[in-house]
Amino acid sequence: MKISVIGCGYLGAVHAASMAQLGHDVVGVDVDVAKVEALASGSAPIFEPGLEDLLRAGAASGRLAFSTDAAAVRGARVHFVAVGTPQRRGENAADLTYVDAAVEGLLPHLRPGDLVVGKSTVPVGTAARLQARLDEAGSGATLAWNPEFLREGFAVQDTISPDRLVYGVPPGRRGEEARALLDEVYADAIGRDTPLIVTDFATAELVKVAANAFLATKISFINAMAEIADAAGGDVTALADAIGHDARIGRRFLNAGIGFGGGCLPKDIRAFAARAEELGRGESTAFLKEVDAINLRRRQQMVDMVVESLGGVVYQKKVAVLGLAFKPESDDVRDSPALDVAVRLNGLGAHVVATDPAAIPNSLRMHPQLGFATDTLDALRGADAVVLVTEWPEYRALDPVAVGGLVSAKLVLDGRNVLDAGAWRAAGWTYRGMGRP
Numbered sequence: 382m383k384i385s386v387i388g389c390g391y392l393g394a395v396h397a398a399s400m401a402q403l404g405h406d407v408v409g410v411d412v413d414v415a416k417v418e419a420l421a422s423g424s425a426p427i428f429e430p431g432l433e434d435l436l437r438a439g440a441a442s443g444r445l446a447f448s449t450d451a452a453a454v455r456g457a458r459v460h461f462v463a464v465g466t467p468q469r470r471g472e473n474a475a476d477l478t479y480v481d482a483a484v485e486g487l488l489p490h491l492r493p494g495d496l497v498v499g500k501s502t503v504p505v506g507t508a509a510r511l512q513a514r515l516d517e518a519g520s521g522a523t524l525a526w527n528p529e530f531l532r533e534g535f536a537v538q539d540t541i542s543p544d545r546l547v548y549g550v551p552p553g554r555r556g557e558e559a560r561a562l563l564d565e566v567y568a569d570a571i572g573r574d575t576p577l578i579v580t581d582f583a584t585a586e587l588v589k590v591a592a593n594a595f596l597a598t599k600i601s602f603i604n605a606m607a608e609i610a611d612a613a614g615g616d617v618t619a620l621a622d623a624i625g626h627d628a629r630i631g632r633r634f635l636n637a638g639i640g641f642g643g644g645c646l647p648k649d650i651r652a653f654a655a656r657a658e659e660l661g662r663g664e665s666t667a668f669l670k671e672v673d674a675i676n677l678r679r680r681q682q683m684v685d686m687v688v689e690s691l692g693g694v695v696y697q698k699k700v701a702v703l704g705l706a707f708k709p710e711s712d713d714v715r716d717s718p719a720l721d722v723a724v725r726l727n728g729l730g731a732h733v734v735a736t737d738p739a740a741i742p743n744s745l746r747m748h749p750q751l752g753f754a755t756d757t758l759d760a761l762r763g764a765d766a767v768v769l770v771t772e773w774p775e776y777r778a779l780d781p782v783a784v785g786g787l788v789s790a791k792l793v794l795d796g797r798n799v800l801d802a803g804a805w806r807a808a809g810w811t812y813r814g815m816g817r818p
C-alpha cells in the first residue's frame with residue numbers, strides 16, 4: 382500500500398519509518414527542510430532508540446522517502462496527518478493551525494476514494510469538521526481518526542506492535558471502506574489479534590485524551606499521596622507498591638517525584654479541559670485542573686527542598702543537576718520538569734551544572750544561561766548538592782562511595798525516588814527523596 386505521512390516530528394517520523402518496515406511504500410512530508418534532509422539521509426532528528434535503523438533500512442529498500450513538497454503525496458491511497466497540536470500561546474486550548482494547514486495542503490492532491498487519517502491528538506469535534514471540509518471541497522476522500530498511543534523511548538516498538546488499535550470512522554459504506562483500508566495498513570498487527578476498537582469520530586478522539594488524562598491523574602494522585610507521606614512521615618514508595626498489588630489499581634504510573642512533563646500529558650489535559658468547557662461540561666474535567674496544579678507544584682517543592690537542605694541559601698552554591706529530559710531514553714525537553722527545576726535553581730542564583738546523556742543540545746538552545754557538563758563526573762565535581770531529576774539508568778547506577786569523593790558536600794536530593802536511600806546513607810550521604818523518609 383502506498384502511504385503518505387504529513388508531519389514528520391516525533392510521531393510522524395516513527396510512523397513513516399515503521400510503516401515502511403511493515404512493507405508499505407511511504408513518503409513522509411514535512412515543512413521543515415532540515416528535518417527532511419536529516420530523515421532522508423538516515424539520521425534521526427530526535428533521540429529515539431531503533432529509529433535510525435529503520436530509516437536506513439527504509440532508504441535501502443527504496444520503500445521510504447521524505448520530501449518538503451506537498452505534491453509528493455500524489456499516488457498514495459492513505460494519508461496520515463501527524464502534525465503538531467501544541468497548546469495555544471497564553472491559552473489552554475489546542476492550536477489546530479497545523480492540522481488545518483496539513484489538510485488544506487492535501488486537498489489539491491487527493492483522489493476520490495483516498496483516505497485521510499488523523500493521528501494527531503485533537504479536541505473532540507475536529508474529525509467531523511475536517512470530513513465536512515473534505516466534502517465541501519469535493520475531494521471524494523474519506524476521513525478516519527486513528528489516535529496514536531506510542532511512548533517516547535519505546536516509539537518504534539509501540540508503533541510496530543501496538544497494544545490496541547482505534548479507528549474512528551464515518552457511518553455507513555464510507556466507514557466500511559475506511560476500515561478495510563486501515564486493516565490493510567495494519568495487517569501485521571491485525572494478524573496478531575491486536576485488540577481493535579472501531580467506533581465513531583468523537584469516541585476515537587476522546588479515547589486518546591481520556592487515556593492521557595487517566596495517566597496524568599494517576600501520577601498526580603501518587604504525588605498527592607507523597608505530599609501527605611512527607612507531612613505524616615510515611616513512605617510513598619512502599620505505599621505505591623502496596624496499593625499497586627491490587628490488580629484493579631496496578632503499580633505502573635505510580636512513581637512519585639517531580640511529576641510529569643513532555644509534549645503530550647501536560648498540553649493534552651489542558652486542551653481536554655478547555656474543550657469540555659466549550660461543550661458546557663467544564664465541571665466534568667474540573668479535576669484535571671487539580672491534576673495539573675499538583676503536578677506543577679512538585680517542581681517548586683523540589684526546589685524548596687534543595688534550598689532548605691542548603692541552609693536556606695543557594696546563591697553561588699554549586700548544584701549538580703542529573704537529568705534534563707522529561708523522562709529517560711529521550712532528548713525531549715518540552716515542558717520538562719527536570720529542566721524546569723534546573724532553571725528555577727539557576728534563577729535563585731545557584732551555580733547549576735546540569736548533565737544529561739541526550740538532552741543537553743535541546744536544553745542549551747532554550748536555556749543558554751545554565752551551566753552544562755557532558756560528563757556526569759564533571760557535573761558532580763565540587764557540588765554542594767546533587768539533584769537527580771531524570772532517572773536515566775546511569776544515574777540510578779551511580780556508586781555513592783565512589784562519587785562521594787568528588788563532591789564538596791554529600792547531599793543528594795532524589796526527585797524521582799529511584800536511589801537506594803540505605804546505600805547512599807551508609808556511604809555518608811544525606812539523602813532526601815520526595816515522600817519517603
Ligand SMILES: NC(=O)c1ccc[n+]([C@@H]2O[C@H](COP(=O)([O-])OP(=O)(O)OC[C@H]3O[C@@H](n4cnc5c(N)ncnc54)[C@H](O)[C@@H]3O)[C@@H](O)[C@H]2O)c1
Nearest residue numbers: 388389390391392411412413464465466479482483501502
Ligand atoms: N510525541 C509523541 O510521543 C506523541 C504520541 C502520540 C500522539 N502525539 C500527537 O501527535 C502530534 C504530533 O506530535 P509530535 O510530538 O510528533 O510533534 P512535533 O512537533 O515533533 O512534530 C510535528 C511536525 O509537523 C510538522 N508540520 C507542521 N505543519 C506542517 C504542515 N502543514 N505540513 C507538513 N508538516 C508540518 C512540523 O514541522 C513538525 O516536524 C501531536 O498532536 C501530539 O499530541 C504525539
Ligand SMILES: O=c1ccn([C@@H]2O[C@H](COP(=O)(O)OP(=O)(O)O[C@H]3O[C@H](CO)[C@@H](O)[C@H](O)[C@H]3O)[C@@H](O)[C@H]2O)c(=O)[nH]1
Nearest residue numbers: 529530531532533600634635636640641642643645707708
Ligand atoms: O509513574 C510515573 C510515570 C511517568 N511519570 C512522568 O510522566 C511523564 C510522561 O511519561 P510517559 O507517559 O511515559 O511519556 P510520553 O512519551 O509523553 O507518553 C505519553 O504521552 C503520549 C503522547 O500522547 C502517549 O501516546 C503515551 O501513551 C503516554 O504515555 C514523564 O515526565 C515521566 O517522568 C511520572 O512522573 N511517574
